[in-house]
Amino acid sequence: MKALIINSFGGPEVLKTDELAIPKPGRGEVLMRVHSAGINPVDYKIRSGSMKMVLGKKFPKILGFDVAGVVEQAAKKSRFQPGDKVFAMLPFKGGGYAEFATVSEDNLCHIPEGSTMKEAAATPLAALTALQAFRKAGGIAEGDRVLVNGASGGVGSFAVQIAKAMGAEVTAVCSTRNIDFVNSLGADKVIDYTSEDFSRLKTRFHVVFDAVAKSSFRKNRRILSRGGDYITTVPNRGLLWHKAFNFTRKKKADFILVKPSGDDLEIIADMMARGLVKPYVQQSFLLSEGSAAHEMIETERVRGKIVFHLV
Numbered sequence: 001m002k003a004l005i006i007n008s009f010g011g012p013e014v015l016k017t018d019e020l021a022i023p024k025p026g027r028g029e030v031l032m033r034v035h036s037a038g039i040n041p042v043d044y045k046i047r048s049g050s051m052k053m054v055l056g057k058k059f060p061k062i063l064g065f066d067v068a069g070v071v072e073q074a075a076k077k078s079r080f081q082p083g084d085k086v087f088a089m090l091p092f093k094g095g096g097y098a099e100f101a102t103v104s105e106d107n108l109c110h111i112p113e114g115s116t117m118k119e120a121a122a123t124p125l126a127a128l129t130a131l132q133a134f135r136k137a138g139g140i141a142e143g144d145r146v147l148v149n150g151a152s153g154g155v156g157s158f159a160v161q162i163a164k165a166m167g168a169e170v171t172a173v174c175s176t177r178n179i180d181f182v183n184s185l186g187a188d189k190v191i192d193y194t195s196e197d198f199s200r201l202k203t204r205f206h207v208v209f210d211a212v213a214k215s216s217f218r219k220n221r222r223i224l225s226r227g228g229d230y231i232t233t234v235p236n237r238g239l240l241w242h243k244a245f246n247f248t249r250k251k252k253a254d255f256i257l258v259k260p261s262g263d264d265l266e267i268i269a270d271m272m273a274r275g276l277v278k279p280y281v282q283q284s285f286l287l288s289e290g291s292a293a294h295e296m297i298e299t300e301r302v303r304g305k306i307v308f309h310l311v
Contacts, residue, residue, distance in 0.1 A: 003098035004290045004308070005060040009049030012298070015290035018060070023095070025102045030080050031073035032088075032103050035311040036121035036284070037096040038066025040154060044298045046094070055092060064096025065089050067103065068111060068120035069311070078105060085111040089124035089260040097287060099310055109265035112273035119272075119279040122154070122305035125258060127268045127277070129233060130159035130211070133256040134166070137207045137229035142167035145205045147198065147223070150212030151187065152178035154305045155233060157280055159211050160185045162268070165276040171205070173198050181280075181303055199223055207231065212300070217242045217253035224251040231256055280304030 001022045006014045025031045043063045045051050068087040074080050088108045095101045111120045134140050146163045150156040151172035163170045164186045172187035175194055182190050191198045199215065204225040210216075213234035220230050228251050232239060235255040242253040271277040282303045285293040287310060296306060 001099040002287060002310075003062050004064075004287045005062055005097075006047055007059045009047065009052065009057075011048070012044075012291040012294035014047065015063075015294060017287055017290070020060075020062075020098070022100045023102045025073060028106070029102045029104050030071050030075075030078060030086075030108065032067060032069045032086060032101050033072045033311070034067050034096065034099055034101055035069040035117040035309070036067075037064045037098075037308040037310065038068075038121045038123070038125060039285075039293055039297050039306050039308065040065065040125050041297055041300065042125075044294050047294065062095045062098050064094055064098075064308075065092070066121050066124045066307075067096045067101050068117045069101075072100065080105060080108060080110075085117075085120075087111050087120040087124060088262070088265070089128055089258070091260055097290070097308060104260070105262070107260040107262050107265075109262050109269050112269045115272055115279070117311070118281050118284055118307050118309060121307045122279040122281050123158070123268065123272070124260075124265060126154035126305065127158040127162065127279075128261060128264055129155045129256060129258040130162050130209070131264055131268060132258055132261075133159070133209055133231045133233075134163065134207065136254055136256055137209075137231050140166040140168045140207065144168045144207065145171070145203060145225070146207045146209065147171045147173065147205045148187075149173045149193075149198065149208070149210045149215055151182045151185070151190075152303050153212055153300075154302065156211035157182075157185055157304050158277065159209055160187050161277045162271065163207075163209075165271050168207075171198075171201075171203065178303060204228070221251055226250050228252070229254060282306055284309040286310075
């Protein structure tokens with residue numbers, strides 16, 4: 001099979017296509033023919049070597065955690081059968097940038113009617129991050145006020161839509177050029193961070209979700225309501241210090257480390273099927289264009305998501 005791999009850590013130029021053996025599914029897994037694979041900021045961080053202490057230095061590595069495609073092989077008693085259109089988030093061993101991938105049935109979900117392979121591939125990691133972040137904050141009730149920082153990116157664009165689907169009143173933060181896009185996601189109010197400091201708002205929020213990890217609990221604490229939660233996607237020393245004292249505080253700080261989950265994807269797929277959540281794909285690339293794709297994701301200026309399209 002064709003795969004996009006790295007044999008060393010470095011810049012986008014270390015991404016190379018190669019021919020590898022098709023993986024064999026183990027017990028409880030299916031073999032998927034990948035039609036599209038999502039590209040996430042964590043991918044370039046792994047490629048650069050900044051996560052080697054966690055994920056190891058074994059090469060070759062196939063990056064990528066989001067896959068959408070068709071079941072190629074499954075056990076006879078599996079609820080998934082050859083020909084089924086499916087999508088999933090892979091665990092942190094990766095393997096998405098390839099023509100075939102093995103996927104645990106526990107992490108797999110049928111693609112909802114009306115969604116394309118590209119849209120499905122753009123969904124899992126980002127949408128699961130948003131859904132699991134809101135759950136970690138204690139859930140969202142009808143009428144809760146939620147602020148999403150980084151609302152135009154992959155995680156943020158899903159967070160706005162998922163929060164709205166749960167009945168929240170959503171304030172979204174983005175740059176000037178993305179205001180129209182974020183409005184189209186259904187945000188109740190959009191803040192342009194280039195002209196207004198959202199941490200000085202008079203509104204108090206039940207949840208502040210920093211989807212791009214560009215702000216801080218200290219800065220956002222004043223806009224949290226009593227019992228409110230600040231959630232970010234990347235922990236740091238300051239956040240961990242504040243989190244350690246959550247038991248003494250009325251306003252809490254936390255972070256989300258996303259986990260693959262077919263059950264959670266079912267929730268998101270239902271929202272997609274009902275038109276409540278719509279993935280946005282800014283651009284698609286071939287595997288042979290891996291370096292260009294990573295140059296784009298590394299700018300951290302992608303609107304929605306970018307994906308590889310293989311079929």
